[in-house]
Amino acid sequence: MVLKRTVFKDFRNIQNADISFSDGMNIICGRNAQGKTNVLEGIYVFACGKSFRKTKFKDMVRFGSDSCSMRVVFTDSNRENDMKINISESKRETVLNNIKITKLADFVGHFRAVLFFPEHLSIVKSEPSVRRTFLDNAISQIKPQYMVAINEYAKLVTEKNSLLKNCEQYFDFENMFSVLSERMAKYSGYITSERIKYTKLLFDKVSNFMTDMTNGKEQISHLFVSNASKDGDANEDASLLEKYYYEEMMNGKSRELSAGTSIYGSHRDDIDIMLGGVSARLFASQGQQRSIALAMKLAEGSICVEQTGDSPVFLLDDVLSELDRERKDYILSKIEDRQVIITSCDESDFSGIDNVNKMYCSNGIYTQG
Numbered sequence: 001m002v003l004k005r006t007v008f009k010d011f012r013n014i015q016n017a018d019i020s021f022s023d024g025m026n027i028i029c030g031r032n033a034q035g036k037t038n039v040l041e042g043i044y045v046f047a048c049g050k051s052f053r054k055t056k057f058k059d060m061v062r063f064g065s066d067s068c069s070m071r072v073v074f075t076d077s078n079r080e081n082d083m084k085i086n087i088s089e090s091k092r093e094t095v096l097n098n099i100k101i102t103k104l105a106d107f108v109g110h111f112r113a114v115l116f117f118p119e120h121l122s123i124v125k126s127e128p129s130v131r132r133t134f135l136d137n138a139i140s141q142i143k144p145q146y147m148v149a150i151n152e153y154a155k156l157v158t159e160k161n162s163l164l165k166n167c168e169q170y171f172d173f174e175n176m177f178s179v180l181s182e183r184m185a186k187y188s189g190y191i192t193s194e195r196i197k198y199t200k201l202l203f204d205k206v207s208n209f210m211t212d213m214t215n216g217k218e219q220i221s222h223l224f225v226s227n228a229s230k231d232g233d234a235n236e237d238a239s240l241l242e243k244y245y246y247e248e249m250m251n252g253k254s255r256e257l258s259a260g261t262s263i264y265g266s267h268r269d270d271i272d273i274m275l276g277g278v279s280a281r282l283f284a285s286q287g288q289q290r291s292i293a294l295a296m297k298l299a300e301g302s303i304c305v306e307q308t309g310d311s312p313v314f315l316l317d318d319v320l321s322e323l324d325r326e327r328k329d330y331i332l333s334k335i336e337d338r339q340v341i342i343t344s345c346d347e348s349d350f351s352g353i354d355n356v357n358k359m360y361c362s363n364g365i366y367t368q369g
């Protein structure tokens with residue numbers, strides 16, 4: 001997959017930009033707060049259907065404007081594609097190859113990207129939601145219906161939390177509790193099952209990358225943690241998981257009521273990453289944790305190629321300056337035959353690298369360099 005061109009109008013601090021990319025390494029250089037990350041955000045929206053900044057679509061409209069548009073032109077193994085998003089106060093319009101798309105599930109899964117930014121380097125020790133988001137973004141791009149499920153599930157969690165918090169206001173609490181639990185268990189079964197399957201694939205590859213990166217010294221393993229795992233066994237069968245989740249929810253009603261929040265369901269899933277048989281979160285050094293993060297991102301890229309037949313576009317936001325020489329060289333060597341778009345404040349990060357398409361960003365204005 002090759003991103004050929006992006007066009008932004010009144011997107012964040014970018015009034016107008018029409019940027020061409022080469023199929024190898026592309027570097028966006030510029031001082032802080034100029035609009036480098038904004039462009040990666042605008043590109044990644046086409047992969048995941050939402051901002052990685054967890055802001056709303058309307059926040060992307062340039063201050064003082066009432067609408068904004070984003071466009072990507074890319075080739076996959078079949079054809080050239082053109083996707084657009086137009087955002088205004090009242091509506092959002094998504095277009096794929098000149099056809100208006102109304103369902104998010106029909107929009108995601110066409111353009112695929114792996115995003116890597118400095119916060120990801122601490123994925124091993126971050127809170128569980130960061131690891132869940134990693135899985136959700138990766139799986140959604142391969143299975144768009146998964147994205148629909150996580151969106152629907154998030155609404156159910158909000159609904160059940162409100163029920164649990166204000167239980168005395170609901171005369172039919174018991175009934176609502178079981179209806180919501182049943183629906184949450186159904187989605188949780190599917191979501192956790194997909195996550196378990198993906199995590200297994202992921203860690204097979206992470207393990208290979210780690211062996212490669214550390215000359216076989218670091219042995220990595222993982223444990224998928226969910227409150228539907230029985231006796232530590234992460235069963236990946238969706239209907240069994242659904243059954244376990246439902247049982248947990250119904251048996252744990254009083255716990256959920258006293259907590260005033262939903263305790264059971266896939267919103268509590270996590271991955272326990274282990275290095276040399278012990279928890280990497282607790283015992284691995286910062287360098288080892290960073291190597292795992294790097295391996296996870298590379299593994300995400302490999303799975304995407306295997307499952308879709310197309311290489312995703314790698315988007316690296318300021319991440320190279322955070323890595324030491326060895327890890328920097330490693331990641332660059334692993335993605336040298338892929339399309340990569342890298343932002344950086346420091347051009348010297350790329351000295352000695354040939355065939356680079358360089359561009360500069362200053363105050364939201366892009367110039368090809």
Ligand SMILES: Nc1ncnc2c1ncn2[C@@H]1O[C@H](COP(=O)(O)OP(=O)(O)OP(=O)(O)O)[C@@H](O)[C@H]1O
Nearest residue numbers: 012013032033034035036037038059060061062063
């Ligand atoms: N809706 C918006 N309208 C106008 N400007 C915005 C909007 N949202 C964000 N900005 C501005 O965009 C600017 C550039 O942000 P961006 O994150 O792209 O910077 P950057 O070049 O990546 O900087 P750094 O090197 O510090 O990461 C910020 O100063 C921010 O205030």
Ligand SMILES: [Mg+2]
Nearest residue numbers: 036037317318
């Ligand atoms: Mg930035």
